[in-house]
Amino acid sequence: MFPDLMDSQNIRIAIDNAVDYMVINWGDTLEALASPLLQFLNIIERGLLTTPWWLIIFVLGALAYLSSRKWTLSAGVMAMMFLLGLLDLWEDTMKTMALMLAATLTSIVIGMPIGILASHSKSLRSIILPVLDVMQTMPSFVYLIPGVMLFGPGKIPAILATIIYAVPPLIRLTDLGIRLVDKQVIEAVEAFGASDRQILLGVRIPLAMPTIMAGINQTTMMALAMVVIASMIGAGGLGYQVLQGIGRLEVSRGLLAGLGIVALAIIFDRITQAYGRRLQQHLHLEDK
């Protein structure tokens, strides 16, 4: 066995004390800071729950058609949503969708600027990348526990955990997409005296958009992957049904809710992917 060189208990005690200190002294402040996020999530959730079911089905079908220009995808999306309604999963589906949308939109707001910054500075990237590795591989329960201690069980730690898990691919792919923009194009616009802002907004971001879109797709998928775990700390929705199914040994409940998650994943995956492809065509990048 490895020799006992030091007492690791002290380190653990120190960390636990630090967390306790944070919970006692900063808990309220942190909760207040996170409350806009909660409000954002609640607005989306309320919006989805108060909108008539047929309108939501129609809007999703329309989105599917607009992003892919294929009636088959649109019809498939609408059929899947209708089926979820038939199976009595509509409300839970809306709650899960709200969590996913809130987490994805927040991830975009946070992730894209960080990705852009990372693409511009090598030193910053060398700091960010390991942090992303930690975010993606650290078992989520490890930060869920202090999250619950700090914010109490509920939607805030759930959405925070979802963001932590879902934002890394967006940051990575934004950084990659921006760096992969054709150097010759950048050189050409520099030669015409374009400012850094003009280059970023007019050239780099539009040309990186298909890659960024792939990142958004990944983020959506990972956000959905978190819903069961998030429901353990009070997020509700389809994940909660799965959890209940496990708890009560009701295979049917777990299975149907699980299939509901799969259906949501397929719907958003197909819509974002088709949009990314159309974007690529529209940018006329396929020849390059």
Next chain:
Amino acid sequence: MNMTVAEYKVQISNVSKVFGPKPMEALKLIKSGTSKEEIQKKTGNIVGVYDVSLGVLPGEIFVIMGLSGSGKSTLIRHVNRLIEPTSGNIFVDGVDVMRMSNDELREFRRHRLSMVFQRFGLLPHRQVLDNVAYGLSVRGLARKQCEERAQHWIEQVGLLGFENCYPSELSGGMQQRVGLARALATDPDILLMDEAFSALDPLIRNDMQQQLLELQRTLHKTILFITHDLEEALRLGDRIAILKDGEVKQIGTPEQILLKPADKYIERFVRDVNRARILTAGSIMDAVPTMKVSELTTKSLREKINANELKLVYMLEDDGRLAGVFIPPNTKSEITAAAAKRNLCKLPHIDVDAVIEEVAILALNSSVPIPVVCENGKFKGAISQSAAMSALVRSKV
């Protein structure tokens, strides 16, 4: 040529560029005579350009010719400071480009010069019209104004009807026309063309060269043109600098390069060039004795013919135009001023700027040297059968 900085449009003076970790150290080594390969091995530095000095006159096409790795693309990027030199200075209209602040540099790039790239460098997500208007829109010009001007240049380069195409829908030649139109749309004094036609098919390259020369006839831009193709350099260049391993080997007019190559390296280059396609009538014509019709007397005519053993005399008007050619008859007594005036032969003539290949046939088919005249009709000299022959034969060596 001893000119001051201000008379050159673009002056590059003692510019060196070293890529790598310790550029100054490498520069010291090369000054002490270490070879570039050794420097690369020892320090990991690559010497791109070393101690290049050249000046570009306003309104000329100055070609920088060199093979790949000669540093020519690196050199041209110093002019708009896409690359910063390790040492040396670049002046444009006498202003030191290296002293410009970031804002000044941006304004300088927006207004004073523009660039055409080998791989076009077009924006793939914008239509032709927006691509051509790019330089103007970067300046912050109103959209309508940008599009009007862009439209004008699209017509000038012959792309009418393609305004709403995307670059990927166009052929290489057409894409480069977009690149050229984009560069011209900002109406810069200086055009930097980095291997602009090298990626094109030979036939299209020819068309583009022709188009550039035609545009230049009306625009009179100062053009710095980079190429690895000597024929292209000779065709386009008013003057040519030949670059090898980052150093200038010779600067001169196409004729000087062809007829007096500075060293073995350039000689080898020049050997394969079809001279007859490059050299002009002016460069191979001979000076011949002439007389003015108005000053013609029998005595002066006979003296001139006897002194030079002339087989024919070129007769000129007072304004220097060729009146005709007098072929003296064999009997001496028949050589009179009156006879000369009566028997003036009209000969076809050759333009002084005409390329030999196109006009040699005239001289070859003629028993007498064909007169050469310049644009305003003034007589310059004559090309004999043998001169035409030797120009053609040398070209085939």
